[in-house]
Amino acid sequence: MxxxxxxxxxxxxxxxxxxxxxxxxxxxxxxxxxxxxxxxxxxxxxxxxxxxxxxxxxxxxxxxxxxxxxxxxxxxxxxxxxxxxxxxxxxxxxxxVDLGHLLRDLVEHEKSPIIDLLRVLKDPYVARLLSIMIYLDLADRKITKIIATAEAVLPIATMLSIEFSAPIVLVKRNKSYPGIQYYSISVMRGPRDVETLYLDRDLVTRKDSVLVLSDVVYSGKTLEAVLHMLMKSKAEIVDVYVIMGLGSNWMERLKPYNVKVLSIVPFEI
Incomplete structure (x- = not known):
C-alpha cells in the first residue's frame, strides 16, 4: 500500500x-x-x-x-x-490543501538525519499532487522551459513539463562537456569546498519564459547562483518554486527574487 x-x-x-x-x-x-x-x-x-x-x-x-x-x-x-x-x-x-504541513509530515515520517527529497518524494502520488498544485497556480502563465536545479525535483519537473509542453533543463554540478558552451558560476560552500554550476547556453535563450524548480534551500547560495546564470541568458524568470526551505538563513538572500517556498522546516529536524 x-x-x-x-x-x-x-x-x-x-x-x-x-x-x-x-x-x-x-x-x-x-x-x-x-x-x-x-x-x-x-x-x-x-x-x-x-x-x-x-x-x-x-x-x-x-x-x-x-x-x-x-x-x-x-x-x-x-x-x-x-x-x-x-x-x-x-x-x-x-x-x-496545506502542502507545507504535508511535506513536514513526510520529512518527520522519514526519520532520517538528512533531508533528502528523493526520499521524501519517493511516493509518486505525492509528487503528482505537488505538480498539479504548482500547475494550477501558474495555469495562466506562459512557460517555455523548466529549470531543474537538482535531480530530486526531476519527477515533479517531468509532470510539469507535460502540462506546459515545456522542455526540462537540468543545472549540472561540477560537470561539463567539451564542445558545449555554458553559463557557469562557482559557489563557495566552505574554505576548501567550491561547487561549480553549469547551464547549457543553447538550451536557454532570451526568448524563453522559465519556471525554476529547486529542492531544498538552506543558505540560498545555490539557488541565487542559478538565478544569476539565468539573468545572463536574459530569459524571463516567470516564477521560482522551492519544495522545502530549511531554517531561515535563506530568507534574506532570496527575498529580492520573490521565491515561493512550499514548506519551511526547522533546521533542528
Missing part, C-alpha cells in the same frame, strides 16, 4: 473571493475549446482520487460543497465532473 494513504491532510477554508478569482483564471485558460475543458475535467477527477485516501467523503463535501453521492461517482471514475464543477473543485482544493 502506498504511504500516501497514511498521510493526514490539513485543510484551510479559503475566502469566497479567492475561490471566485481562481475559478475565473481556470475558465479563462481552459474554457476556450472542448479539448481544454476536457483536460480540466479529467484533472479535477484525478485530484479527487489523489486526496481521497486522506479524506472522508464528508471532508470532501465540506471542502467542495458537492454532495457526497456525486463526489463518490467522481472519485470512482464512473462520472467525470462537469467543467463548472471541475473549476470549483480545483480552485477549492488548490486554495485549501
Amino acid at each position: 502506498s504511504s500516501w494513504s497514511k498521510r493526514v491532510l490539513v485543510i484551510r477554508k479559503p475566502l469566497e473571493r479567492e475561490v471566485e478569482e481562481f475559478v475565473e483564471k481556470l475558465v479563462r485558460v481552459h474554457g476556450k475549446s472542448k479539448a481544454d475543458k476536457m483536460k480540466l475535467r479529467l484533472l479535477a477527477s484525478e485530484v479527487l482520487r489523489l486526496i481521497k485516501p486522506s479524506l472522508s467523503y464528508r471532508d470532501l463535501y465540506e471542502l467542495t460543497g458537492l454532495p457526497e453521492s456525486v463526489l463518490c461517482r467522481y472519485v470512482r471514475g464512473s462520472v467525470i465532473p462537469s467543467f463548472e464543477h471541475a473549476t470549483r473543485i480545483l480552485a477549492r482544493i488548490s486554495l485549501s
